Structures are given as C-alpha cells and as structure tokens.
Amino acid sequence: MRAPLDLSDRAYALDLIGDIHGHADALTRLLDQLGYRKKDRRWHHPSARILFLGDLIDRGPAQRETVESAHELCESGLAQCLMGNHEFNAVGFVTERDDAPGQFVRSHTDNHIRQHEAFLDAYANDQAGYLQALDWFKTLPLWAEASAFRAVHACWHAPSQAALAPWLTGHHAPKDSTFFTDSGIPGSLAWEAREVLLNGLETRLPGEASFVDYYGTRRRKIRVNWWSPAQTTYRDAAVIDDSQRDRIPDIPLQETAPDYAETLCFFGHYWMRGQPRVTHPRALCLDYSVALEDGFLCSYRFKGETDAVNDHLTWVSHT
Numbered sequence: 326m327r328a329p330l331d332l333s334d335r336a337y338a339l340d341l342i343g344d345i346h347g348h349a350d351a352l353t354r355l356l357d358q359l360g361y362r363k364k365d366r367r368w369h370h371p372s373a374r375i376l377f378l379g380d381l382i383d384r385g386p387a388q389r390e391t392v393e394s395a396h397e398l399c400e401s402g403l404a405q406c407l408m409g410n411h412e413f414n415a416v417g418f419v420t421e422r423d424d425a426p427g428q429f430v431r432s433h434t435d436n437h438i439r440q441h442e443a444f445l446d447a448y449a450n451d452q453a454g455y456l457q458a459l460d461w462f463k464t465l466p467l468w469a470e471a472s473a474f475r476a477v478h479a480c481w482h483a484p485s486q487a488a489l490a491p492w493l494t495g496h497h498a499p500k501d502s503t504f505f506t507d508s509g510i511p512g513s514l515a516w517e518a519r520e521v522l523l524n525g526l527e528t529r530l531p532g533e534a535s536f537v538d539y540y541g542t543r544r545r546k547i548r549v550n551w552w553s554p555a556q557t558t559y560r561d562a563a564v565i566d567d568s569q570r571d572r573i574p575d576i577p578l579q580e581t582a583p584d585y586a587e588t589l590c591f592f593g594h595y596w597m598r599g600q601p602r603v604t605h606p607r608a609l610c611l612d613y614s615v616a617l618e619d620g621f622l623c624s625y626r627f628k629g630e631t632d633a634v635n636d637h638l639t640w641v642s643h644t
C-alpha cells in the first residue's frame with residue numbers, strides 16, 4: 326500500500342472532489358477540466374493533487390469505472406480518498422456481526438440490497454476485482470487534517486473522532502477489521518461515533534414531537550445541519566430536501582444553532598441542490614447530487630486560503 330499523500334505540501338493546490346456515486350463519465354470530464362491527464366497509464370498534473378470526499382459508489386451507471394479511476398489516481402500518487410458511508414456499507418455488507426453471527430454489519434434488508442445491487446452487479450464476473458475494491462475501501466481514512474484545512478465525508482465532530490481513536494491509525498484509517506465489527510454493533514460507542522462522521526449528526530425533537538418521513542415511518546430524530554447559524558427552528562435546521570421540509574415541526578430550536586468557525590472544513594454527503602456555491606466561509610459541502618438529472622459533480626481547488634471563495638469551485642453536469 327502506498328504511503329498517504331502529504332496533504333500539507335504547499336507546492337500543490339488540492340482539489341477536493343465531492344460524492345461521485347458511480348458517475349465515471351462526470352468524473353472524467355471534471356478531471357479534464359481541472360487539468361489532469363493520463364499518459365502511459367499514469368495520471369499527471371503539474372501543480373495539483375486530489376482528495377476524494379468519499380461515496381464513489383452506489384446509484385450511478387459506472388461504479389466499477391469510478392472505483393478504478395479513483396484507485397489509479399491514488400496509486401499514481403496524485404490522490405487520496407476518504408471513506409464515505411457507502412464504502413463503509415460495501416465492506417459491512419460482507420462483514421459478519423460479532424454480536425449476531427449470521428447477520429451482517431450492513432443488514433441485508435430489501436432496501437439495502439436494492440441500494441447496493443448495481444455495485445455487486447458491476448463485479449458479477451470479477452470476484453478478484455470485487456475483493457480488491459473492498460480491500461482498498463478497508464484502508465480509507467475517515468477524515469483528513471492539515472494545518473490549513475480539514476475534510477470528512479459528513480460531519481466534523483471532535484468527540485466522535487476521539488471516540489474512534491482506538492480503532493484508527495495515525496492517518497485516521499482503520500487499523501484492522503475490528504473497526505468494522507466493533508462499529509457494526511448497533512448502539513455501541515463506536516457505532517454512534519462512526520455514524521456521526523459518515524452519516525451526519527442527528528438530534529431528537531423535543532418532548533413528544535415527531536414527524537412522518539417520506540416512507541411513512543414516524544420519527545423522533547432529525548438529521549441536522551452542524552455548520553450554519555441560519556436556523557431558528559427544527560424545520561430550518563433539518564437537512565432534508567425542501568419538498569419534504571414541511572413534514573418537520575416548525576418549533577423553536579432548543580439548542581444553540583451551530584456556527585462552525587474553526588479551520589476550513591470540506592465535506593460531502595448532503596445532497597445539495599442548485600448551482601454550487603459557498604454558503605459558509607469555513608464549512609463547504611461539495612456534494613451537489615450528481616446522481617440526479619439536474620445535479621452536478623463538484624470540486625474545490627484549495628490553495629491555502631482561510632475562507633472558501635466561489636471562484637475556486639468547479640463543476641460538471643450529470644450528463
């Protein structure tokens with residue numbers, strides 16, 4: 326395995342790339358736009374390197390090609406990839422639970438199988454390639470941190486990062502398979518911490534408040550925005566598609582609204598819509614829903630600045 330990329334090397338700009346979800350064609354167009362070229366089977370760029378924010382797979386039409394491109398870039402020494410919840414789930418899908426033998430860390434419900442079957446199909450005739458992809462996923466760091474920036478798939482959360490320390494290397498990657506088995510026990514400390522970093526923060530609605538989600542399930546907890554101060558009610562704070570927002574009770578937020586003011590942090594995961602833009606100077610989501618017809622694959626070229634600027638965003642459309 327290659328040594329991790331030196332993310333503090335100021336000789337290079339760093340391109341942070343959001344969730345790709347199997348849209349290899351969009352990735353090719355984005356890399357081209359950013360100046361990456363492949364010559365003699367190796368990738369080149371004179372002055373930039375890449376950090377993928379996770380979720381290479383599931384949903385899209387060319388998952389294997391996406392994994393291969395990202396992996397080749399890493400092998401060429403040009404890129405590093407963080408673990409997304411979908412890479413964790415791909416490993417969890419074939420990792421047996423320590424606390425429930427015969428069951429898997431990512432349970433085989435109809436819904437989970439539906440979400441993952443295109444990935445399995447992509448490798449249906451290539452067991453060696455499938456195992457190689459999973460072996461790579463098992464080594465992906467959960468976050469990256471340098472003096473001038475931070476990156477994580479869903480949520481930067483120091484208590485959860487500290488809680489996972491016993492299972493991770495100095496580069497925040499799993500030490501071994503116990504990361505997957507221990508954080509695969511529902512409700513365990515490791516499970517809760519891994520969920521926060523890879524799936525985002527949730528909060529419980531006050532009192533008896535609840536809502537019925539899109540699938541008809543009554544819920545007491547909502548996914549909340551962990552960075553923006555522009556929220557005064559649970560409805561504002563929920564990270565949910567705007568078409569579903571009125572399902573969330575419009576009651577005043579009982580906790581202080583967040584206002585992330587630390588080192589510039591990049592993340593993906595949240596299915597942002599519309600044209601990519603900086604909405605908070607220190608917290609920038611680069612997932613612009615490339616899996617949707619009006620979505621984009623989005624990147625940010627970081628050059629050491631303290632606050633994010635719109636000029637450093639680049640994006641390509643879904644097709």
Ligand SMILES: [Mn+2]
Nearest residue numbers: 380409410594
């Ligand atoms: Mn995700």
